[in-house]
Amino acid sequence: DAKTTQPPSMDCAEGRAANLPCNHSTISGNEYVYWYRQIHSQGPQYIIHGLKNNETNEMASLIITEDRKSSTLILPHATLRDTAVYYCIVRVGGGTSYGKLTFGQGTILTVHP
Amino acid sequence: EADIYQTPRYLVIGTGKKITLECSQTMGHDKMYWYQQDPGMELHLIHYSYGVNSTEKGDLSSESTVSRIRTEHFPLTLESARPSHTSQYLCASSDSWGAGYGELFFGEGSRLTVL
Numbered sequence: 005d006a007k008t009t010q011p012p013s014m015d016c017a018e019g020r021a022a023n024l025p026c027n028h029s030t031i032s033g034n035e036y037v038y039w040y041r042q043i044h045s046q047g048p049q050y051i052i053h054g055l056k057n058n059e060t061n062e063m064a065s066l067i068i069t070e071d072r073k074s075s076t077l078i079l080p081h082a083t084l085r086d087t088a089v090y091y092c093i094v095r096v097g098g099g100t101s102y103g104k105l106t107f108g109q110g111t112i113l114t115v116h117p
Numbered sequence: 118e119a120d121i122y123q124t125p126r127y128l129v130i131g132t133g134k135k136i137t138l139e140c141s142q143t144m145g146h147d148k149m150y151w152y153q154q155d156p157g158m159e160l161h162l163i164h165y166s167y168g169v170n171s172t173e174k175g176d177l178s179s180e181s182t183v184s185r186i187r188t189e190h191f192p193l194t195l196e197s198a199r200p201s202h203t204s205q206y207l208c209a210s211s212d213s214w215g216a217g218y219g220e221l222f223f224g225e226g227s228r229l230t231v232l
Contacts, residue, residue: 040221047207047223048160104150104175105221107160 008092013112016086022079024111026092029073035096037068038105039077041088048091048107051077082115089113120144123208123224130198131232138193138227140208149191150221151175151183152207160207166191198231205229 009027016022028037038053052059052066054075059066065078079086089110121142130136142149151164152175162175166185180202181195191210195202205228209221 038220045154045156045205045226047209047226048221049223050220053220104162104165106162106176107152109159 008094008108010090010092010108010111012109013114016079016082016113016115018084018115018117019081022082022086022113022115024077024079024090024092024113025074026077027074028092028094031072031094035094037066037072037075038093038095039064039066040091040093040105040107041086042091042110043085043088051090082113084115084117087113087115121208121210121222121224123206123227125227126225127228127230129230129232132197132199134198134231136195136198136229138206138208138229140191140193140224141189142191142210142222143189144210144212144222145188146210146212146222147188148211149185150209150211151181151191151193152209152223153177153179154205154207154226156205164193198229200231203229203231 036053036055039051040048042048052064054066054068068075089112091107091110093105124139147168149166152160153163154160161177163177163179164175164183166172172183181193183193205226207226208224211221
């Protein structure tokens with residue numbers, strides 16, 4: 005699976021958009037980008053995933069660059085409850101290694117009032 | 118809300134004791150996983166199962182063992198606990214992995230302290 009690089013920490017004001025970047029320059033054509041978050045040592049929570057196209061759901065939006073070497077997770081209106089560690093994971097969507105996600109250090113997002 | 122449950126949530130135990138961490142899911146998922154996470158550190162996959170009677174070692178070596186006799190149940194056992202086993206253990210499950218589809222549902226975790 006491709007390696008990802010995320011900033012160790014970011015701050016965001018409550019009510020503003022939080023834009024979390026992720027670099028995955030060695031991503032291959034059949035690898036998806038997944039985002040999870042972990043709030044204070046609870047079990048990680050799935051947020052969103054995508055392959056090439058931008059994706060949006062009720063939690064967030066995922067913007068993937070045309071060359072797929074980087075992506076950005078957008079929380080459109082951050083709240084204090086969005087304070088968490090956010091993980092960007094790249095892996096093949098299928099095959100025998102499914103589910104074996106490799107969680108890196110992630111980005112600690114702190115939302116302040 | 119994910120229907121995956123772990124017990125106990127917290128356990129403090131003495132060295133040498135045998136412990137079993139329970140994990141159950143009611144979603145009918147065929148795939149289940151155990152991750153280990155020390156405070157402030159990364160999650161590491163230690164065991165996974167693709168279905169009944171299937172278990173595999175994960176990326177991080179662990180002295181624990183697992184079993185999968187029923188689809189919904191994936192317990193983790195330490196035969197003789199040691200202080201080095203002190204950690205948080207997170208159980209997860211997922212449905213079939215299709216073309217990129219498939220998310221992991223995690224339990225709340227079991228925080229083990231071995232004295």
